[in-house]
Amino acid sequence: MSQTPRPQELSIRLMDTHAGGDVSRIVLGGITPLPGDTVRAQMEYLRDDADGLRKLLLEEPYGIPEMSVDLIVPASDARAEAGYIIMEVMGYPIYSGSNTICTATAVLEAGLVPKQEGRQRFMLEAPAGLVQIEALVENGVVEAITCEGLPSYIDTYKASLHVPSIGDVTYSVAYSGGFYALVDATELGFMLVAEEERRLAECAHKIVEAIQAERGFSHYTLGDVGPLPFLHFMGPVEQVADDFYRSRSATYVHPGVICRSTTGTGTSARLALMNHEGRIQPGDKLETVSLRETGFIGEFTGTHQEGTHQVVDNTITGKAFVLAHSDIVVNPDDPMVRDGSVYHILGSPDAPRG
Template identity: 70%
Template structure:
């Protein structure tokens, strides 16, 4: 392997969650579509994910989005999402960041006003609506995955916590939804460390007791997410607000409320008959950042009622950088990266 390899990144964030957009330096991946390319990385070339989410290059709280050529002619680009928990097939905050990067990198030339295009995620095509004002990407609205409630108001005995009530939603991954107040939380920033410990205990207990299967994807792995729900306020007709916090196993409290977490909340609110199509839910994070989810309609697939939804937020560009991977650096695990990355020019 060459002693030095090179990657080009654009670091972005949406709601505080940093997404590292890898836009150059990775060789073409095998696979007939983006989902198969993701599975290749997952099972045969996981070194890129661990490299960019570990010291000295990154931390587990970040995410990585690898831009790849779209395999569907309707899409302008494909992207593969990598997080501490592995390879989610979809993520709202990562989609917001990737769509912004596609515009900032010129993959899609910016146009003033409303701009629409498609991205190809491992979950399939994603409609993007961008608002551009004076050359600035002011907001991105992306489709959330159709979401549903798998189980409602279950209880489990959690060591150190006692009996915990939770519901399970699917919105791109399986979520445990819990009432923050019932667990003694106000969802303020000073509670972040305790929220992580609490969520870890609940997820570990659920993982021991049961596994969840998607109605069409079947087994998608152990449950990775927990969403703490604050009280729901209703400041205007059809508009709802709630403090929220999303946990990713193992050990990460997201900086934003997350798009998939917001979609999971919409699924629960619809299940409880609290919202109708057109209603919105604004989720607010521990850091006071916000995403807006919109309930856009219902559909039926294979006997499952699905909540169609969209997520709106804003992403910011933090920097552009070239990452140099040194094979002789004792802190860097570079095994296998020589066949994936290009050598430094």
């Protein structure tokens, strides 16, 4: 009979990855099975009853708010190889492109999904539902992941509001897994280079605060999904081929984080706006380029109608890299580990996930 580990022996097994510069910590072991008959229900339990895990891995001394965490959980749909729950500084988004790219790479590298040379397809289950994955494996290396972006649409087009210390700001709002404010970087005086990162975060904070104070947003099926959490700075769009566009971009997550990558959902939001403005056709691609010169490629695959909304179908392609394999020790005597809502879900780091 196994003994319950002493508190100082509690640990969590991690694989740290990044896609486009955004670090995603993949939790592969150390968490007991969560209540809930769907991945969405498991996410809600984690959010409401065990948010200490998110705080533990995104705050000092274990992490920083600019990171994300993806917990591998069993899928509720038999068609999916595994489920995953996304945790960020703003909470629990139901979908994320960069996190999906990292998670898909991690389940291949960890052997939860056996690698197959060439192109292979499988499904994962996010809180948003099933996600089709296509992995490109060359010589045993995962060279690219293409994942479905959530169906995206424009909620608000070219609204204006006054933002203290900035002035009048024109913005659009897209839904692409979360509500995004889309603003023209040039109009705000930005070139979207690395040296502007702090000013971009300060500017975005003020705009998001002003939008949140003025209004809320409701999804056509999900209803109220909380205050607007994202802002995407858009650089000029350059056409580099008949069906290929490129644009510098930066995504802000409230409160206070400029993502290292342009984000997959931010790229999906851009595709929705380009479609709304009649600037893109099915089959066209947009590469968004970050402050760190990394990029994701979004492909506009078509549209369909959902009530009054023309919804854009799309895919996001990127590459993830494995940074580290580790077991972190969680000691409840450590004064830096303040949130006790994590200990009841800690188990064996070797327990299989997915």
